[in-house]
Amino acid sequence: MAGKPVLHHFNARGRMECIRWLLAAAGVEFEEKFIQSPEDLEKLKKDGNLMFDQVPMVEIDGMKLVQTRAILNYIATKYDLYGKDMKERALIDMYSEGILDLTEMIGQLLICPPDQKEAKTALAKDRTKNRYLPAFEKVLKGHGQDYLVGNRLTRVDVHLLELLLYVEEFDASLLTPFPLLKAFKSRISSLPNVKKFLHPGSQRKPPLDAKQIEEARKIFKF
Amino acid sequence: MAGKPVLHHFNARGRMECIRWLLAAAGVEFEEKFIQSPEDLEKLKKDGNLMFDQVPMVEIDGMKLAQTRAILNYIATKYDLYGKDMKERALIDMYSEGILDLTEMIGQLVLCPPDQREAKTALAKDRTKNRYLPAFEKVLKSHGQDYLVGNRLTRVDIHLLEVLLYVEEFDASLLTPFPLLKAFKSRISSLPNVKKFLQPGSQRKPPMDAKQIQEARKAFKIQ
Numbered sequence: 001m002a003g004k005p006v007l008h009h010f011n012a013r014g015r016m017e018c019i020r021w022l023l024a025a026a027g028v029e030f031e032e033k034f035i036q037s038p039e040d041l042e043k044l045k046k047d048g049n050l051m052f053d054q055v056p057m058v059e060i061d062g063m064k065l066v067q068t069r070a071i072l073n074y075i076a077t078k079y080d081l082y083g084k085d086m087k088e089r090a091l092i093d094m095y096s097e098g099i100l101d102l103t104e105m106i107g108q109l110l111i112c113p114p115d116q117k118e119a120k121t122a123l124a125k126d127r128t129k130n131r132y133l134p135a136f137e138k139v140l141k142g143h144g145q146d147y148l149v150g151n152r153l154t155r156v157d158v159h160l161l162e163l164l165l166y167v168e169e170f171d172a173s174l175l176t177p178f179p180l181l182k183a184f185k186s187r188i189s190s191l192p193n194v195k196k197f198l199h200p201g202s203q204r205k206p207p208l209d210a211k212q213i214e215e216a217r218k219i220f221k222f
Numbered sequence: 223m224a225g226k227p228v229l230h231h232f233n234a235r236g237r238m239e240c241i242r243w244l245l246a247a248a249g250v251e252f253e254e255k256f257i258q259s260p261e262d263l264e265k266l267k268k269d270g271n272l273m274f275d276q277v278p279m280v281e282i283d284g285m286k287l288a289q290t291r292a293i294l295n296y297i298a299t300k301y302d303l304y305g306k307d308m309k310e311r312a313l314i315d316m317y318s319e320g321i322l323d324l325t326e327m328i329g330q331l332v333l334c335p336p337d338q339r340e341a342k343t344a345l346a347k348d349r350t351k352n353r354y355l356p357a358f359e360k361v362l363k364s365h366g367q368d369y370l371v372g373n374r375l376t377r378v379d380i381h382l383l384e385v386l387l388y389v390e391e392f393d394a395s396l397l398t399p400f401p402l403l404k405a406f407k408s409r410i411s412s413l414p415n416v417k418k419f420l421q422p423g424s425q426r427k428p429p430m431d432a433k434q435i436q437e438a439r440k441a442f443k444i445q
Contacts (some may be wrong), residue, residue, distance in 0.1 A: 051357055052320045063312060070315035077308050082316065086299050090285060093292035099276045135273055 005030045005075075008044060010216065013205045015068045016056040018103070018162060020204065023195035026079035027156040032203065038220055056144040067088065069100075077154040083150055091149050095139070097118055099159045102132045106166050110213055124209045127169055133178050136160060140180040144189060155192070161188040169207060227252045227297075228281040229264060231360055232438065237290045240325070240384060243424065244294055246419035247302035247380045254425065260442055275280040291322075298377040305407045313371050314378045317361070320338040321381040325355045328388050332432055347396065350389055355400050358382060362402040368409060375413070391429060 005023065006192050009016035011034040023030050035041050035055065038060045045053050045121065054082040057066045061078075074094075080179050083089045106118070145151045164185045167174050171198050175182055188194055195202055208216075216222075233256040245252050257277065258265050267275050273288045280286075281298075287293045298304040298314075305311045309404050320373035323432065326420050334342050354396045358370070367373045370382065386407045397404055409410075410416055419426055 049372055051316060052323070053353055061309070063309065065312055067316045067319035070312055074308065074312040077311070086296065087283065087285065087300070088293055090287055090296040093295050094273060094287055094289045097289035097292055099256050101274070130273055162355055 004028075005208060006033065007032045008049075008057040008059070009055045009133045010035050011205070012208055012216070013069070014056070017205055018100070019056060019058065019071050019075065020157050021162045021197065022075050022081070022155055024203065025082060025153070025191070025193050026075065028075075028079065040073070041220065063133065072096075072155065081153065081155045081158070082153055088154075090151045094155050095136070095148055095156045096159050098132060098135065099163050102128060103159075103163050103166060106170050109170075110208065110210060111217075125171060127176050128170075129177075131175065133167070133181060137178045137180050140184060146184075153188075157184075157188055161185060163195065166187070185198070226250075229254045230257065230271070230279040231277045231282070232257050232442075233427070234438070235329070236392050239427055240322070240381060241278060241280065241293050241297065243376055243380050243384050244303070244421065246425065247375070247413070247415050248297065248303060249415045250297075252425070253386070257442075262440060263408055294377065301379075302363065303377045305376055310372045310376075314376050317358070317370055317378045318381050320354060320357065320437065321378070321385050324350060324382075325388060328385075328392050331392075332435055334431065344412050347393060350392075351398050351399075354385075355389070355396065355403060357403050359400045362406060368406075375410075377408075379410055380395075380416070383407060383416065409415065 005028065007016060007019065007030055009032070011032075020030070035044070041055075044050050044055070045058070048059055051064075051066045054066060055069060056071065057064055058071045059065075060071075060074065060211065062075075065074060073082070083092050102124075105127060109121055109124060139148055143151075147153055148156050161184075162176065164181060175185075189198060197200060227250065229238060229241065233254075243332075257266070258260070266272050266277070266279070271278055272285050273286075276288060278290060278293065279288045282293075282296065287296060287297075295304070305314050327349060329372070331339065331343055331346060354408055361370055365373075368379050369375055383406075384398065387402060397407075411420060418424060
């Protein structure tokens, strides 16, 4: 299809949020079709629209793409947010993978069984503070540029901003020791397309609380 | 460095095995530096060689690359195993991600606490039989070609062969209903570089049993 990408997912962040962020940052308008009942999901499966019976799925350029990374890679390539050569791309991938790992670690806390919550929260805070944020602070310090790779906007800048906002929601004090990351957050937040996505009324999704997730799990039998 | 890639990991499959497979299939010789003690790992960290304090790490073309997917993507791009255009690449990525998910699901069973083993094994068998293998059988059926994408060898063919061998180790009967996948397995196994990697004495790693993994985790204090 030559029109807007169509995003199929629940009306929640999940594994689609980073895709929403990337499309928004690229200035690409997209349409969303929310899965609101088990029948909606079942129909997508029965119609053969989900290669591995999983969402997110994005209809784009005649393809029905599943798997978050495959979708992100395609969008980043198409909209020239993936570096200028093979080596820049390798750095972008390495940084992006680290960001996705931490995003997953923080995101999983919401669905964590209560008896594990305390230990996993402590681990997530430790990893954020002692592994991931220092690594990116060091990248910014290492080259003193505005963007993480190649001195221009790439997907990894968008992913890192998204993550820093989740860290802030999680525990804002974790950002305190990282002045370059805080400046980065302000800088990327000010880019026109990003600023628009950060405004109320955009297609950005709020966090769900544990009760909402429990309800969704009941409905969809996760 | 202009020489061979250098792979830093434990002497085990782990998250480096798919990288070994891809390099081997591309006909690229590589060197391995095994982490054999906590001090080895600590030194890699202290020297700033591991961006996120994790292996696998591959030294290649002047970079110290961490993160399995970043390493695979780079190797596939460099050795022209990543499709001819953006759309082929998207299919390759989609299929590869599914394969990595299944590989992880099967690989995790050996680390699984005993009280969860039965349920997780049943889930892994169900997913293998009812989700992943049917999906790839269908791809092969729909285009009738020898390779998954673009009618030539790409990384995803290597990843799929690797996972089919793990499925076979896990429960060989799972492959029985999938004739095209079995033919695919034979076909890709016969490619010269792959055949060589499948021979004894290659840099391919055997499975570890639970006891060996427990010992390794103790030695390295992996949680």
